[in-house]
Amino acid sequence: MDIPTPDPNSKRIRTREAMIQYQKARQEGKEWNGEVPMGEGPLNRDGMPKTPPGQNVTDRWPVLDLGFQPEIPLENWSLTLSGLLDYPAAFSWEEFNKFPQVEDVSDFHCVTSWSRLDNRWKGVRFSDLADHCRVQKEVRYVYIKAYDGYSTNLPIEEAMKYDVLLVHTWEGMPLSKEHGGPVRMITPQLYAWKGAKWIGEIVFREDDELGFWEQRGYNNNANPWLEERYW
Secondary structure, three states: OOOOOOOOOOHHHHHHHHHHHHHHHHHOOOOOOOOOOOOEEEEOOOOOEEEOOOOEEOOOOOOOOOOOOOOOOOOOOEEEEEEOEOOOEEEEHHHHOOOOOEEEEEEEEOOOOEEEEEEEEEEEEHHHHHHHHOEOOOOOEEEEEEOOOOEEEEEHHHHOOOOOEEEEEEOOEEOOHHHOOOOEEEOOOOOHHHOOOOEEEEEEEOOOOOOOOHHHOEOOOOOHHHOOOEO
């Protein structure tokens, strides 16, 4: 099989490399003399412009799904963690809520060009669930399955970021069915399709597997500040 060699001087690769260096400098507290990533507004807590390029800020929260919104009574809901784990598990609603409950404020960026800023969430950190089940060293990706048949995928280092939550509360109210309740995943540093509504299973894998939209032309990286919307 002929595998093409990426051009290291392409704009996409150079832009991504510059962003990596920028974020590394901020994490290490070093001075940065290069360009700040694209976007508008003040820098967020991760040093990125609060509104990514090409996004329009809205106070609304539009509803997007595959045309089916599953009805999941709490007594029937469960979350399964499977794959390359020392202790695979399935958590009931009661067991899920015994994990540390985290309140956080973060932004929500949709690939369809709208952003809703400063959302107040409450839920469980992805990393707390993963640590509980002890991720094996071979794991490089996670594959997410939802109750409506949706799926998506993430590198493990993205999924383990501090702001990736499985949320059950939004703006002080239980997460509604139309927005993915009882529990959905959020990925504030990526486009929102990487956070599945009605999440039901997280599979820890060595190899990547494209999710629903990734198979249909969405960019596998999904970085809003690089406008990685489509392939």
